[in-house]
Amino acid sequence: MITMIIMITNILSTIILALCCATTICAIEPAKPRFVKKPETVANQQGVPVQKKQADPKKKTKQLILAPGPNDYVRRKENLEQHFSRDLPELKIAKKQHKEKKKDPQQVIKSSEPFWSSITLTDMNYDQLLKRKNELILAGDYITAIKYIERMFKLTETPEQIIYIMLEWGELLMKVEDYKRAEALFRDFVKLYPGNEYAELAFVKAIECSWHQTSTFERDQSKTEDTLKLIDEFCTRQTVYSKESIGRVAEVKTLCLSKLAQRGMSVAKHYIGLSKYHAAHKWLDDLRANDLEKLPAIEPQLLQLEIELAQAEQNTAIEKQKLSELKEKYPEHEVTLALTASKTSWFALA
16 A cells, blocks of 8 residues: 555656646747848838948048057058158158268358268368367367367378377367376377477476376375476476476476475374374485475475474474474464464473
8 A cells, every 4th residue: 555655656746847847948938049140221110121321441441440459550550651651752852962962072062051061070171170170169169179180180291280280189188188198199299399399388288287197195196206207307408498488397396396295294194193103204304305405395394293293202302492493494484373372382381
């Protein structure tokens, strides 16, 4: 009995399941196609077929070009082609005219335009370079003028031109403070033309250029010593030179000696500060033996350092002696007045 009931229940469940599946299948509508081709003609309200407007191919192309994305390069390319081809005929004509003018420099000179606006530096002859160089000097453009005079030097044909160019070249280099090249140029002039009337001027200029290359007294003084050697060479021939040139060289010599003396006194003071009194004595003795005779104006500063050294060594006898000598020789000097006003000086104790 129980077995029969189970069988009947299973049959009923199967029938119900089949009915449910059939109902679900009938309720699902068939899927529509994704892409449907639209008819080329449409009907208006009266039912008359109307031809659909065709899209303008130009507009399509324009839309395609202006559309963002991979086709964006098409628009850029088209714009560049239009830009470069816009004035192409005029550019060709201008280039052709420029080439014709470059082939014939004389035609450029005859024209109303300045010849250097259409001709390069290497294409100019000597007269053109000379004219342009003079205009640049009047305008104050010395750096560009040097380029023109360098080119003129390569085109020189006579010794007179070489002499003129070397002297003016050196002057221009001094104006732009290129003293190293100017000194070399003036020295070469003196060696090449020792008997020339401008050799004296070139020698003086070389000495002045050498002086301008010296360092401050705290630094190396090799260039100052080289300048003094050049001055000594000048002095061997000063009998044939003018008083003006001798005076200018004497001023440079005084400046060089003063700078060397300042260097010596600076070193001596440094050794006094380090308590290296033996080295300080050596520098001060050398200054008194070698530089004092050539440059007497440094004696007050030299006495001041000797007093400081005596105070550092606690040598009161030497200190008092040097103070008395300073007061006797230079009573109105600023060094003497400063020591007189000092509370630790012997003058204050007297």
